Amino acid sequence: MGGEGDEELSPFVESFSSFDNEDGAESNQLRKRNGTTWTAVAHIITGVIGAGVLSLAWSIAQLGWIAGPLFILVFALITIVSADLLSDCYRYSDPHLGLDQYRCSSYMEAVRLYLGEKWQYVCGVFLHQGLYxxxxxxxxxxxxxxxxxxxxxxYHDKGHEAACSYGDIQHMLVFGSIQIVVSQIPDFHNMTWLSVMAAVMSFIYSFIGFGLGFAKVIENGTIKGSIAGVPASNMANKLWSAFQALGDIAFAYPYTVILLEIQDTLKSPPAESQTMKKASVIAVILTTFFYLCCGCFGYAAFGNDTPGNLLSGFELFEPYWLVDFANACIVLHLVGGYQMFSQPIFAVSERWLSKNYSNSGFVKNFYCLKLPLLPLVQLNPMRICCRTAYVVSTTGIAMMFPYFNQVLGVLGAIGFWPLTIYFPLEMYFVRNKTQPWTRQWLVLRMISFVCFLVSVVGVIGSLQGLVSSKLG
Structure with missing residues (x-):
């Protein structure tokens, strides 16, 4: 494809001849990296705080007052450790390939270099499933x-007893239409403004959710909930709900799938890994604070009746405009969040097309469009068609399975262990030449095994909930 990213290396690395050996950058340095700690924090928060935060009150309700907050803290710690390990893998050196401090600009590129082509394909299945x-x-x-x-x-216009029911399909179509337009943003380097806007929106609606929960607790005059969480008719149903809650929490945190893309936007010096580690700690601490506030106060406000989507429990709340504003902020944030997770897929597919159909005008030609009061826009037929098809497909599947908590649980549980734990850990071992059966090796392997079990039970519980919802 045309434009400034043409000569960057594909994630499917086959040649390193265009890279110099001093800093691993392109010898002609087509793109200047200006990212800082705070732009990285904005990207991370845009990727992390999203759909997941709204399900945390429900998750805490299933797990109870002790296990719920504890698991949120545990997942936060795991996310920081995983980000720390992965950020060290951004720079790759191999004298046999003539590489010294080569930049790994994507997750799959890093997996190929450190673990080999076979694992790259395995990783690709989980990675693109998670992003998609x-x-x-x-x-x-x-x-x-x-x-x-x-x-x-x-409810505000017709009274609290009115039959106010609306479908989701038309709303999904509206959101999809917006994404078709926004998807024409070329890449990560051009969407800082969108990430900053989305990050601000996430703070606003998280703070409103926390405030509404706090106000509801004051109104009730008591803290609802229990140590054991929501009771179930039998132990099996309780376990299904608890497992699904773990999947929801897993979905709410990890951002390893986009970490290296974010790190590739950072300027140096200081070293990109140093900046990224600092940004990760700041972002995870901020998100954990809001997660605990929203989740705990949501459970304290509604107890056993905690809804799957926290803000849906405040539909009868006054002032109603505040609830409307919070939901509007969610929609704006999700516009940016959708792009944060879609851009890596766009990059891989378009680079593959550029490589295999480099002489096609459909792939390489750009056309300029100038609209009043707007900057010049460059449009590419291949980008328009591929990205539109992608958005249409995600919208279509969402219309088929509009089950909020269950979908989050399945997606979070499937991708959590391989992408957040296994691959970063294996790359870290290769990079640092960690010997088997050493203390560090054993501790990290034990953590990996425990996280694997969490992923398995999360998948089981969420699939059971998804099947039950579909049949019901």
Whole structure:
């Protein structure tokens, strides 16, 4: 494809001849990296705080007052450790290939270099499932938030006893239409403004959710909930719900699938890994604070009746405009979040097409479009068609499975262990030449095994909930 990214290396690395050996950058340095700690924090928060935060009150309700907050803290710690390990793998050196401090600009590129081509394909299955799944989940969440605005306005106008019911399909179509336009943003380097906007929106609606929960607790005059969480008719149902809750929490945190893309935007010096580690700690601490506030106060406000989507529990709340504003902020944030997880897929597919069809005008030609009051826009037929097809597919699947908590749980549990734990750990071992059966090796292997078990039970519980919802 044309434009400034043409000569960058494909994730499917085959040649390193265009890279010099001093800093691993392109010898002609087509793109200047200007990212800082705070732009990285904005990207991370855009990727992390999203659909997941709205399900945490429900997750805590299933696990109870002790296990719920504890698991949120545990997942936060695991995310920081995983990000720390992976950020060290950004620079790759191999004298046999003539590489010294080569930049790994994507997750799959790093897996290929450190672990080999076979594992790259295995990783690709989980990675693209996770990225694609986020697009589906964000479409479902955006539709849910738009519907909540309609219901809140309806209750305000017609009374709390009115039959205010609205479907999701038309809202998903609206969100999908917006994404078709926004998807024409070329890449990560051109979407800092969108990430900053989305990060601000996430803080606003998280703070509103926390405030509404706190106000509800004050109104109730008591803290609802119990140590054991929501009771179930039998132990099996309790376990299914607890397993699904773990999947929801797993979905709410990890951002390893986009970490290296974010790190590739950072300027140096200081070393990119140093900046990225600092940004990761700041972002995870901030998100954990809001997660605990929203989740705990949501459970304290509603107890056993805690809804799957926290803000849907405040549809009868006054002032109704505050609830509407929070849901509008969610939709705006999800516009950016959708792009955060879609851009890596766009990059891989378009680089592959550029490599294999380099002489095609459909692939390489750009056309300029100038609209009043807007900057010059460069349009590429291949980009328009491929990205539109991608958005249409995620919207279509979301319309088929509009089950908020269950979809989040399945997606979070499937991708959590391989992408957040296994591959970063294996690359770290190769990079540092960690010997088997050493203390560090054993500790990290034990953590990996425990996280594997969490992923398995999360998948089982969420699939059971998804099947039950579909049959019901």
């Amino acid at each position: 799944g986020c697009g589906i989940a964000y479409t479902i969440t955006a539709a849910s938030s738009i519907r909540a605005i309609q219901r809140s306005n309806c």
